[in-house]
Amino acid sequence: xxxxxxxxxxxxxxxxxxxxxxxxxYMSIRGYILKNSGNSYDAEDIVQDAxxxxxxxxxxxxxxxKAKLSTLVFAIxxxxxxxxxxxxxxxxxxxxxISENLTVKDDAFxxxxxxxxxxxMENLGANCKDILTFFYFDALDMNTIAQKLxxxxxxxxxxxxxQCFKQLQQLVLNTYHKxxxx
Amino acid sequence: MNNEELNMExxxxxxxxxxxxxxxxxxxxxxxxDSEFKSEFEDYKTIVLGxxxxxxxxxKNFLKEEELPEIKMVAFWKKPLQIAASLIxxxxxxxxxxxxxxPINNSTAITNAPESSKxxxxxxxxxxxxxxxxxxxxxxxxxxxxxxxxxxxxxxxxVEQMEMPKESNSAYDNFKSEDVKAVAPxxxxxxxxxxxxxVLSEKKLRDTTITxxxxxxxxxxxxEKDNLSEVRITKAExxxxxxxxxxxxxxxxxxxxxxxxxxxxxxxxxxxxxxKNKEHKTTALKNYKVEFWQSPINFKGYKFIGNTxxxxxxxxxxxxxxxxNNTVYIKVINTVxxxxxxxxxCVYQTETDTEILNxxxxx
Numbered sequence: 001x002x003x004x005x006x007x008x009x010x011x012x013x014x015x016x017x018x019x020x021x022x023x024x025x026y027m028s029i030r031g032y033i034l035k036n037s038g039n040s041y042d043a044e045d046i047v048q049d050a051x052x053x054x055x056x057x058x059x060x061x062x063x064x065x066k067a068k069l070s071t072l073v074f075a076i077x078x079x080x081x082x083x084x085x086x087x088x089x090x091x092x093x094x095x096x097x098i099s100e101n102l103t104v105k106d107d108a109f110x111x112x113x114x115x116x117x118x119x120x121m122e123n124l125g126a127n128c129k130d131i132l133t134f135f136y137f138d139a140l141d142m143n144t145i146a147q148k149l150x151x152x153x154x155x156x157x158x159x160x161x162x163q164c165f166k167q168l169q170q171l172v173l174n175t176y177h178k179x180x181x182x
Numbered sequence: 183m184n185n186e187e188l189n190m191e192x193x194x195x196x197x198x199x200x201x202x203x204x205x206x207x208x209x210x211x212x213x214x215x216d217s218e219f220k221s222e223f224e225d226y227k228t229i230v231l232g233x234x235x236x237x238x239x240x241x242k243n244f245l246k247e248e249e250l251p252e253i254k255m256v257a258f259w260k261k262p263l264q265i266a267a268s269l270i271x272x273x274x275x276x277x278x279x280x281x282x283x284x285p286i287n288n289s290t291a292i293t294n295a296p297e298s299s300k301x302x303x304x305x306x307x308x309x310x311x312x313x314x315x316x317x318x319x320x321x322x323x324x325x326x327x328x329x330x331x332x333x334x335x336x337x338x339x340x341v342e343q344m345e346m347p348k349e350s351n352s353a354y355d356n357f358k359s360e361d362v363k364a365v366a367p368x369x370x371x372x373x374x375x376x377x378x379x380x381v382l383s384e385k386k387l388r389d390t391t392i393t394x395x396x397x398x399x400x401x402x403x404x405x406e407k408d409n410l411s412e413v414r415i416t417k418a419e420x421x422x423x424x425x426x427x428x429x430x431x432x433x434x435x436x437x438x439x440x441x442x443x444x445x446x447x448x449x450x451x452x453x454x455x456x457x458k459n460k461e462h463k464t465t466a467l468k469n470y471k472v473e474f475w476q477s478p479i480n481f482k483g484y485k486f487i488g489n490t491x492x493x494x495x496x497x498x499x500x501x502x503x504x505x506x507n508n509t510v511y512i513k514v515i516n517t518v519x520x521x522x523x524x525x526x527x528c529v530y531q532t533e534t535d536t537e538i539l540n541x542x543x544x545x
Binding site: 015018019022023026027028030031032035044048049051052055056060067068070071074078110113114115116117118120121122129132133135136137138139162165168169172 | 187190194197198199225228229230231232233234235236237238239240241242244245246248250251391467468469471487488489490507508523
C-alpha cells in the first residue's frame with residue numbers, strides 16, 4: 001500500500017492499515033529511541049502513540065500529505081519521545097528537576113475525571129461505545145455512523161448518540177456521588 | 183429537541199470545529215458571561231475527552247497485539263559458506279572412503295583402485311576425484327590456503343570438476359594412492375578446520391553514527407531555493423590507521439581478526455547547514471549507524487535495517503550520507519548509491535536520476 005492508499009484505508013476506519021503503518025515505522029524509530037536512552041518497549045509505546053496521532057489527524061482532516069507518512073510518524077515519535085524524556089528529567093538533568101512538579105497539580109483533577117469516564121465507558125453496551133467513538137474520536141458524520149451501525153438514518157443515529165452520552169454522563173455522576181459519600 | 187439536546191449539539195459543533203467565526207465568537211462570549219453554561223460545557227468536555235481517551239486506549243490495545251518484525255542481522259554470507267562446508271564434508275567423506283574402504287577391498291593391487299572404485303559407484307568416484315585434485319592444490323598452495331577466498335574457492339572448483347568427470351579421470355589415473363598417503367591427509371584436514379573457524383567470522387572494521395537532516399527535495403522548485411543541509415563526515419581519528427583498509431590476506435590469523443573487531447574509527451561529525459528555506463522545513467534529524475564490514479567472501483553490498491547500515495566491501499574514509507525525500511543516499515567519492523531498506527544482501531545501486539544527483543552534488 002502506498003501512502004495515499006494507507007491514508008484512505010485509515011480514514012475508512014481500517015485498524016489493519018494502522019497496524020501496517022505501525023509495523024512499517026517501528027524499526028526506524030526503535031533505532032532512534034535506543035540511541036536516546038530508551039528501550040524497545042519505549043519504542044513500541046511511542047510508535048503506537050504516534051500512529052494513533054496520525055489516525056486522529058486523518059479522521060479530523062488535519063493531515064496534509066506533504067511529506068511521506070513514515071517521515072511524519074518519525075517526527076511525531078521523536079517529539080513524543082523528547083517530551084517524555086523531558087518529563088522524566090532525563091534529558092537535561094537540571095532542567096528536569098525544576099519543571100517536574102509544576103504542571104502536575106493542574107492536570108491531576110482533570111486526569112482523574114477523564115479516567116472515571118474511561119472506566120464508565122467500559123460499562124456501556126457495545127453499540128454505545130461504538131457510536132461515541134465514531135462520533136468523537138473518529139469524527140464521523142451521522143450518515144456514516146448510521147450506515148456503519150445499521151441505523152435507519154442519521155436522525156436515529158443522532159438520537160442514539162444522545163442517549164448513550166446521557167447514559168455515560170449518568171454513570172459518571174453516580175461515581176462522583178458515591179465518592180462524595182465516602 | 184429539548185434545551186439540553188440543543189446545547190449538546192452546539193458543544194459538539196464547537197468541539198468538532200463546525201461553527202463559523204461569528205458563532206465561535208458568540209459561543210466564547212456566552213462562556214465568559216454565563217457561568218452555568220460554562221460549567222455545563224466543562225462537564226461535557228471532560229466526558230468527551232474521556233471518550234477519546236477510551237477510544238485511544240482501545241486502539242492502542244489493538245496495536246499491542248500486533249507482532250513486530252524481528253530484528254535480524256543474520257550474516258547473509260553464511261549460506262554459501264554452509265554449502266561450502268557441506269561440500270568439504272562430502273569431499274572428506276569421499277576421501278575417507280578412498281583411504282579406508284578401498285585399501286581393504288584392493289589390498290593386493292593398490293594401483294587398480296581407480297577402476298574398481300569407478301565400477302563400485304559413480305558418486306563415490308567423482309568425490310574421490312575431486313578430493314585428490316583438491317589435495318593436490320592443498321599441497322602446492324599450502325601457505326595461501328589460509329587466505330580468505332579459499333574456503334569458498336575449493337567447493338567452486340569441485341563443482342566444476344564434478345560436472346566434467348572425464349577430464350578429471352585422466353588426472354586421477356596419473357595419481358597413485360601412495361601419493362595420497364604422502365600428503366598426510368589427517369593433518370591437512372585438521373589444518374583446514376582451523377582455517378574455517380578463524381576466517382569464517384564476519385569482521386566489523388569500524389562503525390560510526392551519522393546524523394542527517396531529513397531533506398525534502400521538491401522537483402518543481404528552483405534548485406537554488408531548495409532547503410539544503412548537509413552532514414559532512416570527516417575522519418578525525420583512527421586508532422589503528424594501518425587497519426582501516428585491510429586487504430583480506432592481512433586478516434588470516436585469529437589475532438588479527440580480534441584486533442580489527444575493536445578497531446573502530448572515530449569520526450568527527452561536522453554539520454554545516456548551507457542554506458535554509460522558510461517554506462520547506464527539515465522535518466527531523468535522523469541518526470544512522472554506519473558500520474563497515476568485511477565478509478570472508480569479499481561480498482560487496484549492504485544491509486539496511488532500521489537505522490543501521492552495514493556496508494560490506496566498501497571501506498572508504500570519506501562517505502557522505504543524505505536523506506532526501508525519505509530515501510537514503512550514500513556518496514562515495516563521486517558515486518551516489520541509493521540505499522533501500524534491505525534486511526538481506528543487496529548490491530550497491532548507483533542512482534541514475536539526474537535531478538537527484540544534481541541536488542546531492544549541490545549540497
